[in-house]
Amino acid sequence: MAETKREIERKYEATSGTRVPDLTRVPGIAAVADRGVMELDAVYYDTPDLRLAADGVTLRRRTGGSDEGWHLKFPVASGIRDEIRAPLADTLPGELAGLLRSRVRGGEVVPVVRLRSARDVRHLQAADGTLLAELSVDTVHAERLPGGAEAGWTEIEVELADDTAGADEALLDAIGKRLRKAGIHPSSAPSKLSRALAETAPGPEAHAPGPRTDPGTAPATGTAGHAVLAYLREQADAIVALDPAVRRDLPDAVHQLRVACRRMRSAFKTYRKVLDRDVTDPVGAELKWLAGELGVARDQEVLTERLRGRIDALPRTLRLGPVRGRLRSWSAARARSGRRRALAALESPRYLALLDTLDELLADPPLRGPAARDARTVLAHAVLKDHDRLTARVDRALALDPGRDLDVALHEARKAAKRARYAADAATPTLGKPARKFAKRVKSVQSLLGEHQDGVVAREALRELADQAQTAGESAFTWGLLHGREEAAAAAVEGELPGAWAKASAPGIRAALTR
Template identity: 40%
Template structure:
């Protein structure tokens, strides 16, 4: 399906409940619902919706719907995305029935990629809408009595008819405690009035029926022959989890949701770390390529993430300052310049997410999950392994990887002990040794989590590494913030402005960094102790 550019996209939080009901069941008195005092209006609409998806139903399997609806007061293109227990609905105008707006498809680009979107079902609905009002006349919800006729357009698809009731909160009550209570009470009330919980999550699923099984599975959902409790099974499942996280964070990063850039960066770095750590369980030329691509993506995300972290720290520094020595010009630059840096970096991220290179990477990851390149030594028959010199059991293989990861942490910690307090070395060089420990601890943590999935008792190690990583992360944030303060000071000096405030804030970040290291030795001891409890 082709796309068009349309800037008029509206976003709504959809909070609703759907219930199945027989054709002869009567509608109860809806003013008995909590918060409902009157019926504002009743209207009838004839709606037609054409649903679109890829040949392998990537959107449907991800509980996402893309449709073109006509009739009623919301004609247009609709995209519905999961949002916790509810859904976020995005709407765009119906300028053309054959062109899906790019502003909608971009939000599912990581799922659809270059695959064509084509009609998979048609749903016709004779809908009677009753608007429910509060005591003050505000619309709190809509009650919909739907009489549905649907056709699956997949091979083997059939016609289906049914009736259902739907209660959807209005913008006035969606996301409020009163709205949540209304949905809860409406569900119980309507069930007691003859409705029942539907066995299908949506009209689309009901329309597709058994024909959904005629569609092929996307590569990442295709089953492998791996034992999930084996080392290779645990590693592949860990990679699959990070793959899903990257895809799921994509639309949230585009929407600039809080912490989304950070979470997507974490997922890319964790996946890369696992590919590096478990080389030998998985092997092949594609691993190096994936590691390189993931590194570049994490770097692009990192520019925005660093700007985001520094901005938050700058605001905190300004709001907690009690000296009154930060002049207005410095405060304006401290608040505004990092926001500008973040916005520019975020635009670069969106360009990256739309790039052919990123979409190809996702395809390559899915191909690896569909056919994991497991080392022949790992998959050799048990009889062959039994007689092989130096053969190891599953847990032994994973233990070796953990031991190698722990060795790197210990080696880098030794350098910190040797060099960090050597004031003859430049400060940044000494701080880099600390940062190296954090990176090694992070990789060991990811390996411990994956190993635990295969039965190795490494959960305590993963927890200890997380504590160490978090502590050193606070330290590194202070270092990054100091670097940006120094840059702002240099720019202020070039403008002929007073730089005293920057020096004061720089010193405060220096102290905060040292404070973050107060628990370092204890955290390292915990990592050593946790590793010593793991047996090969």
């Protein structure tokens, strides 16, 4: 069974003659305990084209030391990685293979580097003996596989201890300051693997791993094609990067992956004069499918949080029957089903084919004539066209009386607002502040319309919960009360919409985009 560890560390250059200074002069460190030398032997795996290394992901099988086994590391921030560990085995454990699926696809990982290290370990301890951090002086021998060049170096690694109460990066900062005063400077390589790949490159023309996908023949900088493709690559990279986060059930991962799908699909529609729709429409349909499969779990999560908050806000005298327990059981069953559905989608051949299609599209983009034109003109026109579409939908909704037709119209307006906002976000690197301001105003309308739609969905759920309660012989009073409050909240949103829309549709906001 794999386990996850948050690794927070700093690396420093060293030589065989480097002497570590007295670290008890660092505030909080009372003692430095020598733990001896460990012999570590690690084989690092990657795809033949080094996709993992290009994304800062490392996979190794290591023997020796206290944590031998398979280690898969994902970057979190500079100097911070999440390490997923699995027991030592001859072949890659299935759980780790799944976390690599979006990058490896139907291929395989192969040995690329072998690192043998003599690790001289010291424990940095507090006055009560608590382990604060571990410092190691590593003498490393790297070998490119199979049978390639070799390299060697010495480095110092300082890592915060696991589960150390009160320990934070400030301690690493203080240790780093002390090391620098002793002439020991931070390493230019983010990891041993990256250094090994660079120093054992197979030829003088070789270099560190490049982008995960081949950028193909890129349009000229400053053109609409260049701007749109840059945005699409961001979303494609986000889908690949967020896949393992969804599998690990990390907070907000499903939502962010779904957003990346929606942003890319929206860009295909907004910038259809830049990219051929005969090519992008089928891809957009697959992105819609993926977002839909992911959305079941996310929508249930949002709905549950809303209903739980509504129940908690009620006085105890108005909570009749086991309302919390019923909500909990009702939600849990749907959450499990949604999670299974999301994971099944990520394991499907259809999903892997979509990832390959995205790579192919970005490597050989179906550009149309306007792709060669000035980005500012083309993108501003596309954003304004999406705003016109939003205007038509809001105007239609504002003309309707409260009821089912209005609910549907406001939902359609919400989708148009999201598309207009995404269009402005994509154009922001080109259009700058006017696009950011435009996106901010449209987002306020989108949020208002989203609140209304969440209320529509909540009312449907409350009717279902009331029916279940009544069938079970429980009071349905609380569910009916919450339904009424949701109706009141929807009416309040409907009352706010004209004012919010007036700000988002102000002529000056639109005019600024074309200046």
